[in-house]
Amino acid sequence: MRQLLLTWTRPAVSRPMTAVGVLFLLTIVIFAAASPWIAPYPPDLIDPVNRLQPPGPGHLLGTDHFGRDTFSRIVYGARLALLIGVGVVLFALATGVPIGVLSALFPALGVVLMRMVDVLMSFPSLLLALGLIVILGQGVFNAILAIGLIYLTTTARIVYGVALRLKAEPYVEAARSAGAGTWWIVTRHILPNMISPLLVQASFVFAFAQLGAASLDFLGLGAPPEIPSWGNMLAESRIYITRASWLLLWPGLMIVLTAFSLNLVGDALRDRMDPRFREMMRR
Amino acid sequence: MGRYVLRRTGAAIATLIAASIVIFAFIHLIPGDPVYVMLGDGATPEQVARLRNRLGLDEPLVFQYLIWAGSALQGDLGQSIFFETPVTQVIAEGAETSILLAVITMFWIVAFGVPVGILAAIRQGTWIDQGLSGLAMLLASVPTFWVGLYLILIFAAGLGWFPSSGFPSVFDDGGLYNLRYLILPSLALAAPNAALILRLTRASMLDVAREDYVRTARAKGIPPYRVVLRHILRNALLAVVSAFGFTFAALISEAVVTETVFALPGIGRTVVQSILRRDYPVIQGVILVIVCLYLIINLLVDLSYRFLDPRVELE
Numbered sequence: 001m002r003q004l005l006l007t008w009t010r011p012a013v014s015r016p017m018t019a020v021g022v023l024f025l026l027t028i029v030i031f032a033a034a035s036p037w038i039a040p041y042p043p044d045l046i047d048p049v050n051r052l053q054p055p056g057p058g059h060l061l062g063t064d065h066f067g068r069d070t071f072s073r074i075v076y077g078a079r080l081a082l083l084i085g086v087g088v089v090l091f092a093l094a095t096g097v098p099i100g101v102l103s104a105l106f107p108a109l110g111v112v113l114m115r116m117v118d119v120l121m122s123f124p125s126l127l128l129a130l131g132l133i134v135i136l137g138q139g140v141f142n143a144i145l146a147i148g149l150i151y152l153t154t155t156a157r158i159v160y161g162v163a164l165r166l167k168a169e170p171y172v173e174a175a176r177s178a179g180a181g182t183w184w185i186v187t188r189h190i191l192p193n194m195i196s197p198l199l200v201q202a203s204f205v206f207a208f209a210q211l212g213a214a215s216l217d218f219l220g221l222g223a224p225p226e227i228p229s230w231g232n233m234l235a236e237s238r239i240y241i242t243r244a245s246w247l248l249l250w251p252g253l254m255i256v257l258t259a260f261s262l263n264l265v266g267d268a269l270r271d272r273m274d275p276r277f278r279e280m281m282r283r
Numbered sequence: 284m285g286r287y288v289l290r291r292t293g294a295a296i297a298t299l300i301a302a303s304i305v306i307f308a309f310i311h312l313i314p315g316d317p318v319y320v321m322l323g324d325g326a327t328p329e330q331v332a333r334l335r336n337r338l339g340l341d342e343p344l345v346f347q348y349l350i351w352a353g354s355a356l357q358g359d360l361g362q363s364i365f366f367e368t369p370v371t372q373v374i375a376e377g378a379e380t381s382i383l384l385a386v387i388t389m390f391w392i393v394a395f396g397v398p399v400g401i402l403a404a405i406r407q408g409t410w411i412d413q414g415l416s417g418l419a420m421l422l423a424s425v426p427t428f429w430v431g432l433y434l435i436l437i438f439a440a441g442l443g444w445f446p447s448s449g450f451p452s453v454f455d456d457g458g459l460y461n462l463r464y465l466i467l468p469s470l471a472l473a474a475p476n477a478a479l480i481l482r483l484t485r486a487s488m489l490d491v492a493r494e495d496y497v498r499t500a501r502a503k504g505i506p507p508y509r510v511v512l513r514h515i516l517r518n519a520l521l522a523v524v525s526a527f528g529f530t531f532a533a534l535i536s537e538a539v540v541t542e543t544v545f546a547l548p549g550i551g552r553t554v555v556q557s558i559l560r561r562d563y564p565v566i567q568g569v570i571l572v573i574v575c576l577y578l579i580i581n582l583l584v585d586l587s588y589r590f591l592d593p594r595v596e597l598e
Contacts, residue, residue: 258422
């Protein structure tokens with residue numbers, strides 16, 4: 001546990017950029033948790049008289065084409081960003097980890113499962129997500145499933161590689177020859193040693209989930225338009241960019257900084273990781 | 284060697300068959316009767332019967348797949364419901380834009396990603412390296428459509444250097460000069476992918492620089508620039524070449540968004556519009572063609588790897 005805590009905290013101290021990234025992510029969490037108190041207006045309050053106002057005292061970051069306050073929508077948008085990120089990471093881990101571990105432990109099953117993962121990987125990622133949206137329909141939950149499916153494949157591949165290596169470790173063989181069952185080996189030896197590669201994978205998946213969700217929103221196939229998401233804000237402001245360029249700046253910046261911060265954290269964690277696994281996590 | 288090519292090709296074909304089953308099954312996974320979903324609730328019984336017959340939906344599933352896959356092999360991907368023209372024609376109309384966009388984007392990726400990656404590796408640990416690596420990570424975190432919108436705002440709406448949307452064929456009036464329509468889209472599309480190639484070039488240069496033969500070359504007194512060019516770079520580029528396969532896949536995915544931003548008449552925008560129009564034969568056809576293309580490119584990359592590096596174990 002202490003080791004785990006150190007893996008998390010040490011990089012932030014030795015790399016100032018990463019520390020800034022962590023602070024930014026904390027801000028997002030605070031925005032999401034306390035949106036009603038931070039946002040000066042309700043995110044969907046329409047005020048046609050004050051439409052397309054530039055940033056100023058009344059509206060810190062200006063208003064959109066309905067007169068809605070941009071800053072308030074940015075703050076509420078943090079909720080969806082976190083929901084998508086956490087949802088996609090949980091989905092990818094909940095599906096990818098069992099597939100990877102089972103494939104490593106039972107080679108006959110592994111051949112079948114890993115071939116299926118390969119087939120899914122032969123679809124360009126956004127097309128795979130779009131295909132799933134066509135089947136499931138539009139919506140936040142379906143966007144999470146669609147983007148999660150992309151990272152199911154990469155997570156399963158990484159877990160498979162790590163589990164194969166762990167399976168060959170002397171202490172796992174020793175446990176097996178001492179009579180330990182498969183369940184024991186998985187819960188005591190394989191999963192605990194997988195935590196740090198999984199943390200690294202989770203931070204990258206979280207980052208790319210933001211970009212994927214923004215793309216779906218932008219195409220009009222993600223979160224429904226009434227939900228204030230950063231991607232929807234960009235999609236809606238598109239036709240006003242020459243008249244109100246600030247509408248383009250803030251939501252985009254939030255997406256970029258969120259993804260960038262998560263990539264910084266992922267990189268820092270990877271550099272602290274067991275060198276045997278570092279090679280696999282290269283992108 | 285011949286056996287390796289055969290086996291690798293066989294695996295690609297097996298993956299293609301499995302993928303085609305997934306693409307075929309997709310239309311049957313849509314909740315509800317696909318015919319009603321496509322035509323809407325106001326469809327007359329005759330329209331429903333006609334479409335059901337055209338799609339072969341009355342046959343058993345296995346037959347339906349075999350008929351679909353058989354016609355696909357003969358170049359028949361069915362009829363578009365919206366355009367009422369063959370799907371192959373719809374794809375062909377978007378092909379010029381998409382292929383040219385991919386080629387120009389690849390050019391930016393190679394022209395920027397590789398040299399800058401080399402520079403970062405040579406200057407490892409200096410502020411140049413840190414700055415370039417930071418820039419790469421930032422670019423990889425930027426949504427392509429956001430970059431695209433800013434490029435439109437600055438270079439099309441503001442400075443007026445490039446057109447903001449559309450793409451007339453290079454075979455129309457204007458000829459090759461029409462390629463200027465693709466400059467901004469290709470830059471937007473190249474940004475995140477060039478960043479990945481930059482990072483990969485840097486990492487693989489640094490890996491090779493640790494090899495024994497590089498140390499030997501240095502110890503022999505070979506000038507540093509020659510060590511970098513002949514010993515490090517040539518070997519480091521192998522990993523970069525093998526990354527072109529997944530870079531291409533990323534290009535196709537992201538082109539869907541970029542073509543929408545710049546209103547380009549390419550295959551990617553066709554996919555999005557077909558999804559919104561529920562034109563399933565077009566979606567199926569386009570995805571099948573793209574997966575096919577992706578598998579072929581990956582196969583070629585894998586095989587060329589063997590020629591580039593004779594040490595590569597084929598087993």
